Amino acid sequence: MKAILTDTTKCIGCRECVIACKKTYNLEEEVPRRWSSDDGLSSRNWTSIIQKPEGKFIRKQCRHCLQPACVSACPVGALRKTSEGAVIYDSKKCIGCRYCMMACPYGIPRYDWDQPVPYVRKCILCYDRITQGKQPACTEACPTEATIFGDRQELLGEAHRRLKETPDKYIDRVWGEKEVGGTQVLYISDIDLSCLTYGRPLGEKPLPTRTATAMNAVPYTFVGMSATMAGISWIIGRRMKIQEKPGDDQREDNDE
Amino acid sequence: MNRIYTFKTILWTILGFGAAVGTARFIYGLGVTTNLSDSVPWGLWIGFDVMGGVALAAGGFILTATVYIFRLEKFHGIVRPAVLTAFLGYIAVAVGLLFDLGLPWNIWHMIIFWNPHSPLFEVGWCVMLYLTVLLLEFFPIPAEEFSKLNKLRNFLLKLRLPLVIAGIALSTLHQSSLGSLFLIMPYNVHPLWYSPILPVLFFISAITLGLMMVSFESKFTSWLYRRETETDLLAKLCSAARWVFLIYIIVRFGDLAFRGQLGHLGGGEWQVVMFWVEIAITALIPVILLSIPKIRIAPVWQWIIPMMSIFGIVLNRINVGGLVHINRGNTLYLPSLTEITISASVVAGAALVFLYMVERYKIWEKRPADPNTDPTKIPEFDFASRTSLGTPEVALRTKYSLAFILAAAVGFALLSTENLSSAGTESSPAKEARGWETMWIDGDLDGEGTAFPHAKHIDNNGKEKSCVLCHHMNLPLDNSSQCSACHRDMYLLSDAFGHDRHASASGAGLKCFDCHKKDLTKNADTAKPCKDCHGDLVAEGSTITVENYRTIGYVESMHRLCIGCHSQKADSLEKPDLPRCANCHKEKRTIISPDAGVHPHQYGAEKDNVIFPIVSYNSEQPPDTTNTGSAVENSR
Structure with a gap:
């Protein structure tokens, strides 16, 4: 199981990850739309940087839950969890019911609202790249190693190691370790990350x-x-x- | 005019509007025709058309159960309209769903791609199967009229009991599974509504809604066709419904108590008010009123109680379907006119088919008498045009068609052109730039912008001669038009030309062939370039080019100027970081200008949860926005 660990204390907000993602998937330029939300994610932005007060930055992306609500919700199985752990989307199967968008506790999947033939869009953990043995475009682009790619168990260990080594620097918690059954995108941080769940505390019970x-x-x-x-x-x-x-x-x- | 004709004309008019709006929805997509968004992916179409529609059509399975399973023969007279309502109701649900689905042509995928974990998959299958069952249950009624179909009809009648049982089982499943849809959203649905027994609550309320809908429909059509109401039967239905209401109230409050959520009921949030309104009109008030025998048989109350309860339960579906979801991203959802029109016209279409069926086939014991079939009646003249519209039947058809077409035409005309042409882009007009030493350029006023060293650019590019490099076209008789005069929107294409102004007699008064060549298509590419007439339009040495009259938006035009020029300078000055975004976009902030004292637009100091520190500069500490690119190197 592959995973991404984001350490918000190291993020400088340069948006290189966002740009790398856009280049990899040829995503069009983003313009403010009626249906855009504040967090910067959209069908053309699969990852975004949220700026918090005092220059703190949080990268938002699909969490690739271990037991994803979206996969269990999709009536036609257009969303799938691969053995590598990526939650990927098959646009050929999709019927456009948007139940996945409703089901996601993190509010990640976004829709091509402006298209007459719309699809659901979200981070797919660079599934093509990780099967080729490469790492996702975003972690590759990060200049400060604030977001790193690796095996989930190893990254969990690394996160706990950092929490142990410099306890003053962090809040003693790995976000994504246990919430909704655990996610593959993990965070350690010096600020509260409840904004990633719209301020709602998530339980440990997997949603499906x-x-x-x-x-x-x-x-x-x-x-x-x-x-x-x-x-x-x-x-x-x-x-x-x-x-x-x-x-x-x-x-x-x-x-x- | 007879009320049935007025009613049908209204329905055709609604259908006409729906035709116009529906066309727009498929051409332009969901974004610009609805108020749905990434924060609110489900709206009125799911809440009302699908969830409400399925519940409204519950009368079919309840009455078939009453008559064919419990053998309460006295209800036999209203089982046919109930089955017809259910049949049309489910078709309406399917049609409504086609509008809501992003890829409706893929709806058949549910048949071949299976995900048995998904409640929606189960609902889809149950609805498909139940529609088939309803078709087979309903088919014998119109088949009465055709002797050739007798064999098939008799065969289906023999199958009736298994069909009825299958219908009941399927209805139980999907009525409750509509509630299961929301079990996966414990963090979205408000705790007053979210419950592990949502499926049970949905099933019970569907039963009450089915009973109420049958009463209301019978009442309404009796009024429409001026026929006798089955007051006795309706009173019995209502009396039965009373017990189901009571069960619903007990289960609903019992569930709240069990989950320890009763404390929420005292709050003053709008959701709490909504909860009380919903439960009061759904069950509390009806149960009290229905306990009084006098009220139960009073015709007025037979109108009011079903309407109240129907509204309450449909409101419940809309609430659970999205209205009382804990908001993601502070967006308020109100259905757009487009959504309301489509919902209304789906209902109108179903109602028209219902009325046609009722008039054509034996749905009721007595087929309603049509005043127009009266042979003694003579054709009338249209009162306005004094022309004959033919026999009354033909005249009616003409009038309905007219209503439909007129409504469609008006609908097309009223389609919000602004929203459609902007493709949902939010309007964020450009503002006047100011010639300080350092300028804060933040065209969309979101607090994100760039500190532009204006004075430095002037110095480096030839003092006062430098203006024309960047500042381009002005409006006639104007020395420095604001960007926003032409670039009316940050991101949209702008019409910097004004075709009408050139062509009209009061403007330039040009003929077509003054600009367009005779043999070629008349468009911007084949037209004369602007500079052929306006020699002074763009100054010598300017970096601005005007290919045709369509120019890109303000942001893009700014970027094109900056990045293009910076790329050239990057080579000549050997500063490779010069064209990088971060060279200009260093951080988000508002600036207090050293020249103007206080910046007149200190917006963006606090926007949502993002706070931008206000940085002040004085003359001793010039802002670090030189063209060196060193800042970028340092930060990396």
Whole structure:
């Protein structure tokens, strides 16, 4: 499982990662649109730099959850989690329901709102590059090694090592270690990163398990409901037959 | 005019608007025709058309269950309209969904690409299957009229019980699964609505909505066709609905108590008010009113209670579907007129088909009498034009068509041209530049900009002769027009030419062939270059070029000037970093100008969660914005 570790204390906000990403995927120039959001992500910006007070910078990108809500939500399986850990998108399967955008706890997937043939767009962890043994364009471009690429376990170890070595420098927490079952894009920081989740604290329970309970009940509900209805119908039908049996007298009584 | 004709004319008019708007939606895309955004990806079309629509059509499975499973034969008279409503309702849902989907032509992908983990996948399949079931349930009704179809009809009637059971099971599944859709968003949906038992709540409320919808529909069509209402039956339906309402209230509040969210109810947020309004009109008030037998059979209340409850539950669907989601990124979503028009016209279309079916086939015990089929009635003349519109039937068709076409025409005319032509680009007009030693260039006023050493540029490029290098065209009789005079938007193409002004008699008064060559297509490329007439338009040695009358936006034109010139200078001065973005875009800040005292536009001091420090410069400490590029080297 590959991962990215971003250390916000090292980020200088140069946006080289953003530019590298745009160049790799030939993304068009961004202009302010009605549907753009404040965080700088859009269908043409798969990663962005959020500037916080006192010159702090936070890079925002897809978190590539270990148990992604978007993958579980997509009705046609257009989003897929690969063995390397990248959550990738197949535009040929997509029907454009935007359920993935609703389901994502980080609000990452963005839409080609201006296109008559729109697709969902987000960071795909440079899936082509990492399968070729290269590292993602963004981590390669970073001049200060603020964002680095590697194996998830190793990077987790590295994060904890940094937290241990210079505890004064960081908040004692690795963002993405456990939230919603863990993510593959990890953060360590000296400022609170709740802005990445719109200020909402996320629990540790993976989101797909929440629907799983309801979805597992589906076959039982179907069979149970059918059987109940058939049973009721049979019982009532039989009772009516028994009532009718004594002869035509009763029916006439009823009619009166 | 008879009320049914007025009503149909209104429906056709709505459909006409819908035709215009629907066309625009598919040509221009969702962004410019709706108010949806990256923060609010689902809106009215999902909340009302899909979630509300499916719930509104629940009457079908409830009444088939009542009549064919529980054998309550007295409801037999209203089972046919209920099945028809369900059938049309689900078709309306599918049509509404086609507008909302980004790639509607791929909707069949659900059949071949499976993701059984997704509740939406399950809803899609159930709706597809249930539509088939409804078609088979409904088919025998129109088939009565065609003796050739008798065999098929009898076969389907034999299959009725299995079909009814399948319909009930499928409805149970997808009515509840619409609630399951939101289980994956515990952090989005407001705690007053989010619950692990959302599917159950959705199912119970769908039952009440189905019952209420059947009552309302019966009431409304009776009024429309001036036929007798089944007051007795409706009273019985309402009395049954009362118990379901009660269950709904108990489950809803029980769930809140169980999850420990009752504390939220006392708050003063708008969501809390919304919750109380919703639950009050959905269930609380109806349950109280329906407990009073007098009210239950009173015709007025038979109007009011279903309407109230229907509105309440549809509101519940809209709330869960997006309205009460905890906002991502401070965007307020209100459906655009386009969205409302499409929603309304989908309903109008379904209503028109319903009315046609009711008039054509035996949906009710008594088919409504059409005043126009009265043979003694004579054709009328149109009161305005005094021409004959033909027989009453033909005349009606003409009038409906007219309403539709007129509405479509008006709809096309009213389509917001500004939004469509700007392709959703936010307007951010350019502002007047000021000739200080160091200028803060921030055309879109977002606090991000660049400190431009204006004085230094003048010194380096030949003092007063340098102006024309960068400052270009002026409006007639003007010495220094603002950028924004032509570049009315930061990013959009600007019409720097003004074709109308050149062509009109009150302007330049030119003929077509004064500028366009006779044999060629008349467009900007084949027209005479501007400088052929306006020799003084662009000064000698200027870096500005005007190829045709369309110029790029302000930001791009600024960049093109700066980066182009800097690239040339980078070679001659051997300063390779000169054309790099970071050479100018060093940091975000607003500047207090040394010349003007206080910068007149100290905007951007605080924008959203980003705070830009205000940096002040005085003459002893000149801003570090020289053309050396050293700052970039240092920072790297």
